[in-house]
Amino acid sequence: MHKKIVTISREFGSGGRTVGKLVAQSLGIAYYDKDLVKQAAKATGFDERFIEQEGEYAPASSVLAYAFSARGAQGAMNGMSADDYLWAAQYQMIQELAEKGPCVLVGRCADYILRERGDCLNVFIHAGKEARMERIVRLYGETDKSPEKRLEEKDKKRRVYCKHYTGRDWGAARDYHLTLDSGVIGVEKCAEVVVTLLRD
Numbered sequence: 001m002h003k004k005i006v007t008i009s010r011e012f013g014s015g016g017r018t019v020g021k022l023v024a025q026s027l028g029i030a031y032y033d034k035d036l037v038k039q040a041a042k043a044t045g046f047d048e049r050f051i052e053q054e055g056e057y058a059p060a061s062s063v064l065a066y067a068f069s070a071r072g073a074q075g076a077m078n079g080m081s082a083d084d085y086l087w088a089a090q091y092q093m094i095q096e097l098a099e100k101g102p103c104v105l106v107g108r109c110a111d112y113i114l115r116e117r118g119d120c121l122n123v124f125i126h127a128g129k130e131a132r133m134e135r136i137v138r139l140y141g142e143t144d145k146s147p148e149k150r151l152e153e154k155d156k157k158r159r160v161y162c163k164h165y166t167g168r169d170w171g172a173a174r175d176y177h178l179t180l181d182s183g184v185i186g187v188e189k190c191a192e193v194v195v196t197l198l199r200d
Helices: 016-026 035-046 048-054 065-068 080-099 129-140 147-166 187-199
Strands: 005-010 030-032 103-106 120-126 178-181
Touching: 005 016, 016 030, 016 103, 016 120, 016 187, 030 080, 080 103, 120 187, 129 147, 178 187
Parallel strands: 005 103, 005 120, 030 103, 120 178
Antiparallel strands: none
C-alpha cells in the first residue's frame, strides 16, 4: 500500500489521538494535532484556546444554527467570519503539511481537505459508549456533566462542523478507507493494524 499520510478522525473518547501518536512513533513520521493549533494561532492571530474550541467543533448544535453563528459578532477577516477564516487557515496548513512529507494528521477534517491526494490512508476510530465514558473519566476526570452528556455534546459538535464545512456525514464508513472499534480491539491493536497496512 503506497500511502504516506494518515488522517485520523475519531469519536470523542475513542482514543483516536493516541492511535495517531502510536502510528507516528512506529513509523518514525511527523505527528500533527496540537501543533496545528499552535500553527493556526500564529497564522491567524487567534488565541490558542479559541482555536482549540472552534478548530473542529461547531459552536451550535444544528447546521442552521451554526451557519448563523459563524457569521455573528466574532469578527470578520477578508469578509469572512472568524470561524470561516480559521477553517481556511487550517485548510491551507493541512495541505502544506502533507506536502512536506509522511505524517499523521488528527482531526480537523484532514481526510476531506486531502481528498484529492492518492497517498492518504483515512481512518476513523470509534468505540461503544461505555468504553468511551470510562476512558474520558480516566483521562480527564469527572466534571459537573455526566460522561454520557460530554460524549453527546462533543460528537454532536464534530458532526455539525463536518457537515457544515464538507457536506459529509461525519463517521460515515464510505468516507474512510478503514474504520476501527477501539473498544473491541484496543487502542494499541488499532495502531498496529494501521502500521501493518502502511508497511505492506
